[in-house]
Amino acid sequence: MTVQSIGDQARAFAMQAASNRIKTTLATLTAELSSGEVADLGARLQGNTQDLAGIEARLAMLTQFKSNAAEAAAHTQGMQNALTSVQSINEDIGQGLYLEPEATTEGLMAARSAEAASAFQAVIGHLNGTVGQRFLFSGAHSDTRPLASADTILTALTAQVAGLTTAGDVAQAVSDWFDAAPGTGGFADTAYHGGPGGQSTPIGEETTITLTTTALSPAIRDSLKGLATAAMLDRGALAGNGTEARTLLQGAGKALLQNSPRLVAEMSRLGYAQQVIATAQTEGNAASATLQTARNTLREADPMATAAAISDAETKLQTLYSVIGRLSQLKLVNYL
Structure with missing residues (x-):
């Protein structure tokens, strides 16, 4: 059986990248909730920005x-x-x-x-x-x-x-x-x-x-x-x-x-x-x-969906921190 693994330093980089990605998502969602507008208009309008323009x-x-x-x-x-x-x-x-x-x-x-x-x-x-x-x-x-x-x-x-x-x-x-x-x-x-x-x-x-x-x-x-x-x-x-x-x-x-x-x-x-x-x-x-009402309708973020996405991102971040904590406690002597 082939066992694939990564080194400690590589794992640390992977965990840091995942943490930064979740934090960025969380910051974007928080900004949308406070401003009431979606951050990515192109994705929201599926690329059709002619009406908004x-x-x-x-x-x-x-x-x-x-x-x-x-x-x-x-x-x-x-x-x-x-x-x-x-x-x-x-x-x-x-x-x-x-x-x-x-x-x-x-x-x-x-x-x-x-x-x-x-x-x-x-x-x-x-x-x-x-x-x-x-x-x-x-x-x-x-x-x-x-x-x-x-x-x-x-x-x-x-x-x-x-x-x-x-x-x-x-x-x-x-x-x-x-x-x-x-x-x-x-x-x-x-x-x-x-x-x-x-x-x-x-x-x-x-x-x-x-x-x-x-x-x-x-x-x-x-x-x-x-x-x-x-x-x-x-x-x-x-x-x-x-x-x-x-x-x-x-x-x-x-x-x-x-x-x-x-x-x-x-x-x-x-x-x-x-x-x-x-x-x-x-x-x-x-x-x-x-x-202005029509523009706000096109640009507004759904507060319920945004709040749910924030909760999901927080859960993912907490889970990631738990995994990092567990991994940091692993010792070779315990493995042997």
């Missing part, structure tokens, strides 16, 4: 859409807040100018004009606001401040109205400068430094948001026009002509009040954009939750 790709896309929607929501809210402030300023200044009594003194008219100049500067500040280091009313050029300073604009207008002696001529000169086409040296060239509006941003799988409002939009430009017209008295226009000065202020106030509905319409467009963004965010969150 598709789910992961769609989740990554939805994550990007979620980021775009959050950025668009913050941007539109910032624009809405700015226009709300501009609307409030226009109404206050417009009513004060338009409803001023006929017997207003030159000193009071000068104060009203200075107030309009201060309001003009405040409006410029609101329109030059930022959210997340992006300018709100610069259109596609969101990294560029949309408007020049109030002083720069009023200085350019002062040159336009120099020498004019009637309220109608001053108001017309200011209006022509604000409405001048690009390339003719008016507001679009001297004061506005942003880009065109209308750039689309995807915020959902089938939803994009397009913001067309910029500081060059007619409703915003007309608000600036009305305030700048009233501020011309503070810059020396119509000096010494109280009747024409009063006419100019009242005309500027009337223009501001008449522009109020257009500003409200601009705010309504932003409000609709905000509604679209909120809907896209809700739909995206629901789709993400569904896909």
